[in-house]
Amino acid sequence: MIERLLLQAKRTALKSEGVGRSKSYRVGSILFDKRHRIVSCRCNSYKTHPILSEFTCYPHLHAESAAILHRGLDNCKGLSILTVRIKQPNDQLTMAKPCEVCYNLCSKVGITEIFYSNWKGEIEQHAY
Numbered sequence: 001m002i003e004r005l006l007l008q009a010k011r012t013a014l015k016s017e018g019v020g021r022s023k024s025y026r027v028g029s030i031l032f033d034k035r036h037r038i039v040s041c042r043c044n045s046y047k048t049h050p051i052l053s054e055f056t057c058y059p060h061l062h063a064e065s066a067a068i069l070h071r072g073l074d075n076c077k078g079l080s081i082l083t084v085r086i087k088q089p090n091d092q093l094t095m096a097k098p099c100e101v102c103y104n105l106c107s108k109v110g111i112t113e114i115f116y117s118n119w120k121g122e123i124e125q126h127a128y
Contacts, residue, residue: 013086016045029083034080048060055101055105058101073108084096093117093121094119095119
């Protein structure tokens with residue numbers, strides 16, 4: 001289960017233009033349901049969104065918020081999210097723990113489980 005979801009999250013991350021000073025990081029998030037069907041995939045972006053300005057003064061689209069907005073704020077209850085960060089050029093997984101704003105957004109829309117890559121490249125889980 002997690003391998004298929006992880007593969008899709010990696011593919012999504014690699015679509016990103018990159019973030020950080022050297023743009024060497026790619027972040028991707030997928031939303032999935034209890035049957036592990038993927039319902040939304042998005043990567044990080046420097047674009048902004050007006051809804052995010054309700055949560056932060058830095059309304060750039062993190063991968064988590066982009067996936068949630070793509071699915072719709074009213075359509076995320078009971079879903080889970082997986083976020084990965086890939087470091088270029090060797091495509092290593094690294095820390096992708098959601099920021100406080102993304103955690104709050106996940107909670108507000110009803111996401112029940114959060115999975116993310118850690119510093120060791122392993123997947124960790126946070127449940128509400």
